[in-house]
Amino acid sequence: MAKTLYDKLWNEHLVQKYDSNESLIYIDRHYLHEVTSPQAFEGLRYKNLSPWRLDANVATPDHNVPTIRGESFKVELIDDEVSKIQVVELDKNCNEFGIQQFDITSKEQGIVHVMGPELGYTLPGMTIVCGDSHTSTHGAFGCLAMGIGTSEVEHVLATQCLKITKLKNMQVCFEGELKPGVTSKDIALHLIKTIGTAGGTGHAIEFSGSYINSASMESRMTICNMAIEAGAKVGLIAVDGVTIDYVRDHSNLSEDIFNQAEIFWKSLHSDDRATFNKTLTIDVSSIKPQVTWGTSPEMTINFDDQIPRISDVEEDQQENLKLAKSYMGLEGADRLQDLTFDRIFIGSCTNSRIEDLRLAANAVKGKHVSKDIIEAIVVPGSGMVKAQAEEEGLDKIFQDAGFFWRDPGCSMCLGMNPDQLKPYERCASTSNRNFEGRQGNLGRTHLMSPLMAALTAVNGKISDPS
Amino acid sequence: MSNTIIQGIVAIFDRDNIDTDQIIPTEYLKSIKKFGFGDYLFDGWRYLDQGQLGMTLDDREVNKDFILNQKPYDEAKILLTRNNFGCGSSREHAVWALRDFGFQAVIASSFGDIFYNNCFKNSVLPLKLTKQEINSLFMLANDNPLSFEIDLKGKELKVNSDLIIPFKVDINLVNRIIHNLDDVDITLQDKALIKDFEINYKVSRPWIFIENNKR
Numbered sequence: 001m002a003k004t005l006y007d008k009l010w011n012e013h014l015v016q017k018y019d020s021n022e023s024l025i026y027i028d029r030h031y032l033h034e035v036t037s038p039q040a041f042e043g044l045r046y047k048n049l050s051p052w053r054l055d056a057n058v059a060t061p062d063h064n065v066p067t068i069r070g071e072s073f074k075v076e077l078i079d080d081e082v083s084k085i086q087v088v089e090l091d092k093n094c095n096e097f098g099i100q101q102f103d104i105t106s107k108e109q110g111i112v113h114v115m116g117p118e119l120g121y122t123l124p125g126m127t128i129v130c131g132d133s134h135t136s137t138h139g140a141f142g143c144l145a146m147g148i149g150t151s152e153v154e155h156v157l158a159t160q161c162l163k164i165t166k167l168k169n170m171q172v173c174f175e176g177e178l179k180p181g182v183t184s185k186d187i188a189l190h191l192i193k194t195i196g197t198a199g200g201t202g203h204a205i206e207f208s209g210s211y212i213n214s215a216s217m218e219s220r221m222t223i224c225n226m227a228i229e230a231g232a233k234v235g236l237i238a239v240d241g242v243t244i245d246y247v248r249d250h251s252n253l254s255e256d257i258f259n260q261a262e263i264f265w266k267s268l269h270s271d272d273r274a275t276f277n278k279t280l281t282i283d284v285s286s287i288k289p290q291v292t293w294g295t296s297p298e299m300t301i302n303f304d305d306q307i308p309r310i311s312d313v314e315e316d317q318q319e320n321l322k323l324a325k326s327y328m329g330l331e332g333a334d335r336l337q338d339l340t341f342d343r344i345f346i347g348s349c350t351n352s353r354i355e356d357l358r359l360a361a362n363a364v365k366g367k368h369v370s371k372d373i374i375e376a377i378v379v380p381g382s383g384m385v386k387a388q389a390e391e392e393g394l395d396k397i398f399q400d401a402g403f404f405w406r407d408p409g410c411s412m413c414l415g416m417n418p419d420q421l422k423p424y425e426r427c428a429s430t431s432n433r434n435f436e437g438r439q440g441n442l443g444r445t446h447l448m449s450p451l452m453a454a455l456t457a458v459n460g461k462i463s464d465p466s
Numbered sequence: 467m468s469n470t471i472i473q474g475i476v477a478i479f480d481r482d483n484i485d486t487d488q489i490i491p492t493e494y495l496k497s498i499k500k501f502g503f504g505d506y507l508f509d510g511w512r513y514l515d516q517g518q519l520g521m522t523l524d525d526r527e528v529n530k531d532f533i534l535n536q537k538p539y540d541e542a543k544i545l546l547t548r549n550n551f552g553c554g555s556s557r558e559h560a561v562w563a564l565r566d567f568g569f570q571a572v573i574a575s576s577f578g579d580i581f582y583n584n585c586f587k588n589s590v591l592p593l594k595l596t597k598q599e600i601n602s603l604f605m606l607a608n609d610n611p612l613s614f615e616i617d618l619k620g621k622e623l624k625v626n627s628d629l630i631i632p633f634k635v636d637i638n639l640v641n642r643i644i645h646n647l648d649d650v651d652i653t654l655q656d657k658a659l660i661k662d663f664e665i666n667y668k669v670s671r672p673w674i675f676i677e678n679n680k681r
């Protein structure tokens with residue numbers, strides 16, 4: 001019977017099917033970070049268990065780390081005492097249990113979803129989990145990758161398996177070529193606007209179509225990263241030549257093993273006649289740059305559209321709209337271009353890879369951050385991205401334009417480290433969530449592409465990137 | 467210990483897409499403990515000031531307009547909301563906060579997938595009803611504070627002991643709540659199965675087992 005990619009990955013890792021709807025699925029790779037792991041390690045200690053398979057695990061601190069660190073930074077230098085405890089706790093746990101960690105002083109450290117693939121820990125066909133919802137990112141490599149809760153982190157450490165129910169299959173085909181100024185981020189936001197933040201709930205979404213075929217691994221990762229914002233905890237893309245080339249460059253498998261693996265990896269696509277529970281085709285050539293106006297990623301519009309008015313929506317949506325508008329301080333603003341911005345954030349596991357930074361740097365080259373902007377920061381996703389960008393001179397371009405060039409981490413994607421919005425500040429952000437308070441108490445987030453964020457920095461306003 | 471009936475006051479949140487950042491803001495994720503999150507539940511709505519880990523209710527400027535700060539909802543056991551509750555991040559802290567506050571069930575027309583799973587690990591029942599059912603419950607709630615009784619074994623929701631709504635939920639998941647079961651213990655009973663799988667898998671997919679730490 002014809003199978004989808006998700007079905008193939010599921011069958012490949014199926015250890016046991018129970019009488020209920022649940023199954024035991026073997027986990028190949030487990031990424032860990034400091035926020036969702038302490039209670040899981042505590043659980044292991046309590047039950048007197050050790051990790052099932054040490055080499056499946058890779059850890060790094062990312063959420064709490066300050067992004068102004070410099071060369072000789074040590075964990076002791078984290079100012080926030082509570083943040084420090086978490087990072088220290090990760091060090092302690094990794095040492096005690098023997099888990100490989102790229103710690104805060106390591107030159108590879110970074111946001112776990114940026115760091116993993118570029119160090120070759122993400123390989124096609126793997127099942128990958130992490131106590132973080134944006135684990136869907138790794139689906140770009142034809143992996144079954146998903147975020148899990150802390151109890152499940154403990155479960156995976158202890159048993160190398162996850163006990164889960166199979167998702168339904170959904171297919172989203174992106175056909176056509178992008179207009180100038182439109183990026184993978186815009187495609188992702190457009191999709192979420194179209195199907196809503198619950199549109200993919202209960203489904204694994206496989207992304208395909210001519211646009212995906214032509215897209216780089218970085219762009220594919222951005223799209224799979226945002227699958228969770230469309231409600232799907234799994235996003236997937238078939239393995240092709242682009243995937244294999246990336247993995248060849250980034251993994252350090254011996255040639256023999258690589259060749260053996262490659263034969264298998266090439267089978268990681270949905271069969272021609274595979275059926276999906278839901279399918280959707282989107283013509284990407286008509287998509288304009290997207291920007292969120294509200295407090296949910298589905299509250300997205302074309303950058304030059306009118307912000308929805310109460311009278312534009314159905315009655316049962318009016319309350320949601322009212323609450324979002326009032327939180328975002330949109331009174332008197334007709335369009336996004338009417339708003340003035342306070343801060344710019346280019347970073348996060350969605351948009352902090354080298355391709356993102358090149359795009360943004362190119363847009364600000366020879367220009368300067370607007371006087372209206374209090375601070376504009378660029379936070380590379382990992383040590384490797386940072387080094388690559390510096391080699392290409394992107395750091396200079398950003399700094400000459402008045403941006404701050406930071407050290408890797410989650411940074412202003414969420415208000416857990418020193419990079420935060422102050423109440424009522426408005427931020428142009430390349431991250432993935434515009435929830436209330438996400439970037440700091442009462443802060444206002446507008447999600448957009450790195451290109452649009454760069455232009456917003458230099459113009460002080462949303463503007464036309466084409 | 468078994469726990470088959472959930473009964474209590476219903477707090478209502480007439481809103482879609484309540485995300486886990488709303489349920490518990492990032493600040494409190496800095497805790498390395500599994501308990502003690504009750505005072506931070508819905509922090510951004512519940513208080514007028516900005517809180518920090520370690521603060522208690524007494525330290526805070528309470529938003530009197532917020533439902534959980536009003537009687538009898540301050541003792542609510544059941545939360546009734548709309549669509550896509552618990553979307554967003556994977557933080558189990560969201561469920562810990564609901565549980566620590568005293569919530570034993572959340573009723574919505576849909577849930578974020580990861581949140582939904584996390585609930586069963588912590589004895590909080592995520593109960594899915596249809597949009598029509600939710601609508602009718604909201605109508606009733608407009609008049610008077612509601613009290614529900616949820617029978618986990620009989621799979622029925624009783625409203626003020628007259629209206630009865632049957633519901634569906636995976637019995638194995640509910641058994642985790644009823645008997646307070648721990649998944650790790652259950653799965654480790656199948657240790658041999660996992661070992662067998664691994665032996666074959668190592669032969670067919672050797673690259674999965676190669677340590678990749680020397681770059």
Ligand code: SF4
Nearest residue numbers: 134348349410413414
């Ligand atoms: S960058 Fe943001 S979304 Fe990504 S892992 Fe960090 S906090 Fe989560």
